[in-house]
Amino acid sequence: MSSSNIIAATDIGTSKTVVLIAQLQAGRPLEIIGFGEVSSQGMRKGAITSLKDLTSAVHAALAAAEKTAGVELRSTYVSLSGAHLGGQSCRGVVTLSAANKKRVDAADIKRAQEEARRAELSNGRVFVHYSRQPFLLDGEECQKPEGMTGGRLEACYWAVDADANHVRNLLQVPGGYSLHVDDLIASSMASGSIVVADSLKQHGVLVVDIGAGTTDYVLYQRGYVVCTGVLPIGGQHITNDLCLGLRVNPPHAEKIKQEFGSAVLQEADANHTIWLYGDKTVGDRKFFVKSINQIISARVDETFGFLRRRIERYTTLDKVAAGVVLTGGSACLRDIERAAAQALGMDARPGEFPEWVLKNLAKPQYSAALGLLHFGRSERLRPVAVASKPGLFGTFGRWLGFGPNTGNRR
Numbered sequence: 469m470s471s472s473n474i475i476a477a478t479d480i481g482t483s484k485t486v487v488l489i490a491q492l493q494a495g496r497p498l499e500i501i502g503f504g505e506v507s508s509q510g511m512r513k514g515a516i517t518s519l520k521d522l523t524s525a526v527h528a529a530l531a532a533a534e535k536t537a538g539v540e541l542r543s544t545y546v547s548l549s550g551a552h553l554g555g556q557s558c559r560g561v562v563t564l565s566a567a568n569k570k571r572v573d574a575a576d577i578k579r580a581q582e583e584a585r586r587a588e589l590s591n592g593r594v595f596v597h598y599s600r601q602p603f604l605l606d607g608e609e610c611q612k613p614e615g616m617t618g619g620r621l622e623a624c625y626w627a628v629d630a631d632a633n634h635v636r637n638l639l640q641v642p643g644g645y646s647l648h649v650d651d652l653i654a655s656s657m658a659s660g661s662i663v664v665a666d667s668l669k670q671h672g673v674l675v676v677d678i679g680a681g682t683t684d685y686v687l688y689q690r691g692y693v694v695c696t697g698v699l700p701i702g703g704q705h706i707t708n709d710l711c712l713g714l715r716v717n718p719p720h721a722e723k724i725k726q727e728f729g730s731a732v733l734q735e736a737d738a739n740h741t742i743w744l745y746g747d748k749t750v751g752d753r754k755f756f757v758k759s760i761n762q763i764i765s766a767r768v769d770e771t772f773g774f775l776r777r778r779i780e781r782y783t784t785l786d787k788v789a790a791g792v793v794l795t796g797g798s799a800c801l802r803d804i805e806r807a808a809a810q811a812l813g814m815d816a817r818p819g820e821f822p823e824w825v826l827k828n829l830a831k832p833q834y835s836a837a838l839g840l841l842h843f844g845r846s847e848r849l850r851p852v853a854v855a856s857k858p859g860l861f862g863t864f865g866r867w868l869g870f871g872p873n874t875g876n877r878r
Contacts, residue, residue, distance in 0.1 A: 475848065476533070476544035477840030478526065478642060479655070482511050482681030482704065483797070485526050486837040487533035488829075489541070497824030498845055502537025504529040513681040513700045514550025516637050526641050543648040545840040546638070548596065549655040549682050551700040552631035557601070560584030560623045572605070572613045572621055580623035589629055596635065596652055597628040599693040626693045628654050650844065656684035656696045658839030663795050663819025666691065673790035674779060675819070676808070677835060678798040680704045683771055687779060687788070695782045699774055703798030706767050713763045714755060720744060730761045731768040731807035737761050768804065772811035791815030797833035
């Protein structure tokens with residue numbers, strides 16, 4: 469099959485790396501044909517701690533996906549997370565020419581957009597993604613200003629920036645597998661693109677992807693990205709809290725969290741007990757479920773509290789009419805939607821996936837990888853004049869001096 473019809477997604481997380489391969493056919497939904505998943509190594513809270521270990525894990529996931537798909541990849545979309553990610557609103561302003569009767573034309577729009585992208589960052593930071601927001605014509609929002617008259621046109625973007633060294637290191641990973649990076653997408657925006665419908669983005673919705681090491685979020689209003697961000701807190705922090713509070717090792721803490729844990733403390737927990745091993749032999753221990761959920765709910769409340777303060781920098785929560793949508797592997801924690809609703813003061817529900825997503829992949833932990841495929845499909849289906857342009861990170865990777873390694877993959 470033609471490589472132009474193949475889209476690959478590589479989601480590199482703290483606990484696991486997932487690679488999906490899909491086939492694009494005109495007039496039909498994406499067909500997922502390849503899957504690879506391995507435990508991540510060399511990554512903590514979205515930060516690379518060992519490039520060698522991370523490369524080994526990602527290459528193993530890529531090889532597994534290629535084997536199941538029966539194809540050899542040439543490129544992939546890659547997710548980006550970590551507390552190093554930042555974001556800001558960028559605006560470019562142009563004064564409309566009286567000679568043109570102050571009517572907006574394509575050149576005015578291009579000049580405003582170019583001006584918006586001239587924003588500067590401190591040393592060691594780079595912009596990695598621009599998400600368009602509404603234009604402003606004399607201070608009033610408009611989606612398509614061309615042909616309208618006014619005095620001042622503003623092009624607005626939400627711009628995601630990252631640590632340049634982190635990006636350089638990350639680009640080496642697929643490059644070492646002889647892969648071109650089609651684009652590098654913030655995990656929050658990847659997840660948000662797949663788990664909520666466009667209608668919810670119009671009304672205002674907050675998408676929260678709770679992973680093992682980070683909590684990534686994106687806020688939409690009027691169909692546009694208002695802000696994105698990353699909290700360096702995730703499901704592993706709950707597990708670590710249980711390790712310390714219950715004095716058990718990480719595997720046992722994770723088992724307790726998944727089987728008995730709840731994000732909300734309930735009256736029924738008061739007299740309910742569980743056993744560590746269940747055989748009540750020497751070494752087995754009994755725990756009150758109340759104690760377990762006190763630990764879990766404290767961490768969950770703290771996380772949503774941090775998130776609330778972040779969001780309130782940009783809007784009031786009553787304007788997020790469609791509420792909060794939760795996804796990510798740690799969103800499987802029991803009662804977490806209820807905890808989010810209580811902490812954020814809005815409706816909360818799990819994300820939903822399109823019908824084309826296979827049932828065994830329609831799970832919160834795969835939302836970012838599926839979102840990358842969705843991004844890829846959108847890029848491939850754009851008009852040729854637009855789609856033929858190199859992806860941001862194809863260009864960016866070459867600018868940094870990292871292209872795919874043309875040597876052997878294995």
